[in-house]
Amino acid sequence: MRTSNRPVVLAAICLCTAAVAACNKTPPAPPPAPVQLSDSAVEAVTWVQSHATGFTPDDSSRGSASERAKIYELTAGARVIGFSELAEGTHEFPLIMRRALFALADSGVRGIALQASMADAMDVDRYVRGGPGDLRRMLRALNPPESQRIATQETASLVEALREWNRANPAKQIGFYGFEIPSAARAVRAITTLPDSVLGASLKSWLTQKYSCVAINEGAHWGIEGRSSDSTFWASCGPATTEAMDSVIALRQRSGSRHAADLAFAEQAARLIQHHVKVGLSHPTRHDGNAEHVLFLLDQMGQGGRLVLWGGDMEMGRMKLDSTTVQTAVPLTAKLGTGYRAIAFTIGDGVLRARVPGRNRRQQGPVDISNAQIMPPEPGTFEDVFIRANPAGFWLDMRSLPNDKAGGWLKGPRPMRVITETYISLLPAQFETMVQIPENFDGVVFVKRSTPARPY
DSSP, rough: OOOOOOOOOOHHHHHHHHHHHTTTTSOOOOOOOOOOOHHHHHHHHHHHHHEEEEETTOOSOOHHHHHHHHHHHHHOOOSSEEEEEOOOOHHHHHHHHHHHHHHGGGEEEEEEEEEEEEEHHHHHHHHHHOOOOHHHHHHHHHHHHHSSSBHHHHHHHHHHHHHHHHOGGGGGGEEEEEEEOOOOOOHHHHHHHHOOOHHOOHHHHHHHHHHHHHHHHOOTTTTTTTTHHHHHHHHHHHHHHHHHHHHHHHHHHHHHHHHHHHHHHHHHHHHEEEEHHHHTOOOOHHHHHHHHHHHHHHHOTTTTEEEEEETTTTTTTBBBOOSSSTHHHHHHHHGGGGGEEEEEEEEEEEEEEEEEOSSSSOOOOOOOEEEEEEOOTTTHHHHHHTTTTTSSSSEEEOOOOOOSSSHHHHHEEEEEEEESOOOOOTTTGGGEEEOOOOOTSSSSEEEEEEEEEEEE
16 A cells, blocks of 8 residues: 555545636636746756756657666666656656666566555566466556556556567566565465365365465454464464475475476465565564565565566655655665665656546545646746756756756755646645655656556
8 A cells, every 4th residue: 555645635626626617617728938947947957958868758669779878877786776656647657667677678677566466466477477367457456446557558568568578588587576565365365276286185275274374464453462462473374374385385396397387376476475474474664564575576586686666656765755654765775775776757747647626516436537637847846947958758867966056956855746646737736745856866757748548
């Protein structure tokens, strides 16, 4: 579950709906002319213009040589590269992720992990490695119904491109993962529903019994019955899932090529379950738990393996939004140091998929997702400078800003737009978060005008 920036409350939605309805009979006023920039902001535009590496936003190929070189330079030395999708619901972002993955495949990137269920992502990972599956069903299983981030035609195209890449490059395969564990139920089913011809009836019964503690773990109210009760459960479920994992691994080794694909998938599930119980029963915070999940995936890739993260809103930025809202990148940076790199994706204006309050009615229940026109950037925001640079899209390395007016302006803190699932054009300030560079993000990938993602 994401607990990142949630700027819009129901009261604001109702207020905005009433305001829109009140002026529904008059055509909307044209957007105001851009506010004249300060001298330091003008110098910031000049610096961005001279340091930006441009690209074509709707390019579905591997990108130009200059773009691939910039991606490599910006991420060099990092084992984990985190992208924060600050503006969700665009057509362009999955294409950017696709080009980034293929640009970095030769440098050891062996996987992309989305802010989604680790257990359910196993099905997509098997698919990109040539396995079976209904891709539409699998993508919809990754995220709850109210989210529009993952189940899009653009993400499906990314998955199909990974499948084709893996078929053509068996020694440099790129996996597909999640880095959250709302539940390990799918992983348990992957093992306990295997036919007797694969597991054997007695082993299947024994594994089912061992894994029964996982459901108890996920439904428990920790602390209510006291720490001694929690510790007793840990003393049984931890070793139980480890024993089960060892048994699945041993069966795979004994079986050789017989049932190889099924048992490889079962071993992946068993390792995930054991990790889930070990981390979950230590009662970490959400961000600390997510960081442990990322490090677990990194370990599975072996020495030299690198991982790209696709996070929603500010998740991959090194940010503490308040005393309790800490992003996953904070503990990752504490553990990896310069081995973690943070990149923000943002847009100037255009259209994206979002939930927008309806006209001429008071809001009742969930708002449908539709195409939403984005207002031009507010004065003083990062996007207000970025949009004035010439490339339609660009990468910008911001790790070494100059000690002059341009650098002072770009270091911030300044507002940066964050659009997750809901957007209200009349309340632009509600969709901004203060950001410092490079404390929060090492780089930016920017699209001047976005187009909407297509539902899948």
